[in-house]
Amino acid sequence: MIHHICRLFEGRRFIAEKKVIAGIGRQLLSATLLIAFSTSLYSAEGLTREESLLKEQELKTRLAEYQRVVVAEPFINIHTGAGRGYPIFHIVEQKESLWIVRRKYNWFHVISKEGKEGWITLDAILKTKNPDGTDVEFTTYNERDFAERDLEIGFRVGDFGGANVLGVSGAWQFTQNLAGEIVIGQGIGDFSEVRQTTVNVTNSPFPEWKYSPYFGIGGGVVKVIPSAAIVQEVDRSDETVFVTGGLKSYISDKFLFRFEYRNYAILTTQETNERIEEWTIGFSVFF
């Protein structure tokens, strides 16, 4: 296409030139034509033989940096980007090789032996073979892995006794049922700021359920900082114990949703202990 456009363009220029330099000798004109034509050929062809050899060599040295897999299915689609909607622009057939450049979530950036670069899905690469013919292995996350997770990191928002609360959490799963968790949160109320640091243990009796319930107990420190502008009161820091219950649900990949209730007993220095209820929702990523 570009080739044709170039030629067309050169042709037009030739006609224009012809009008202007009508008086100049025929030889000069044919020389101009020759130069114009040869440059158009060069720009259209793009590469000379040496250049294409050099390019081939470059590709070879580049491919040597990466690991290779062999296509075992009849073919694999190569997309232009790391997403299901990106168009398929190339197909690699059975027994051909692909070199893996990098992984982005569930997509792999690959290069074919012709130097075509694009992205293929995790599902596609799982069906390829190692150069020695064995099955390839890549980390995948699915619902089964959710039940067998070790580490969980997440954030949560909710209501802590009338104050809006925001927190981050980290949990370690000792067994499929038993986990330890730490939560650091900050609550903003109308008259004060609350900072909470808590640790708890939870038990999930049905880790394989779609909506897996859990319950637990824990303790920590709650610090109340009164709003400077409104009341003249000193900061106070109290210990707390609480019971908790909630629900976790697998969404997709390494992603889970949670909903949690906590009932705190704030161990104040006054005669009666304060009770505070907290409701939060959150998202976590597990590994």
Next chain:
Amino acid sequence: MDNWIQRIFLNIALIASIAVFGFVQAAEEKAPANEPNKIYDPELERQQINEALIDDEDFEVGVFFGSLAIEDFGASELYGIRFNYFINEDFFLQASAGSAKAGLSSAEELFPGNAVISNDKDFQYYDINLGWNILPGEAFWRDDVAINTSFYFVIGAGNTSFLDNKEFTFVYGAGYRALINDWLAFSVDTRNHQFNTEYPVGEVKATHNLEFSFSLSVFF
């Protein structure tokens, strides 16, 4: 006559030189066989994939710079850092922190020196959001450069510290990210930071603080 003799001698010389050259070449070819076997061959290909050697790029960290329209205080320069974790092609978690210095409020401008207001003019926030790449796509530069892009929504919550107060803040907005190459991205973001405040009249009201920012980020 001379020619004849010359030709004969030249032919002999030529044959001899070819023979010698061939012999030398044969000897050269033989030589490597006598060398000890190579123990390590750097060209040797790995026969099984080692996943740990594959570059993984699920994190993005960047700096942003832009403008924050602080309600009743005019627009100010804004800068901060942003961190994204991509869960899959659709969703990502985002944490950002930003800072802007507020200008004069309308009350301060009308009654210079008389308006009772806090000296804390640093508008600082952090927030945690969930992002959704709703419209992934490609954009084109000239003839042969295609850039992967994404239009996304974010929603989340955070905390804003302003005028000696801390306010729980809802955050929502949209952005557009263009991947310059596999590891470098440029984004344009809009956000609304919405929180309740008692300034200026003592009554609680919702304020909307609009952010417009550019960011440059790297994937790792």
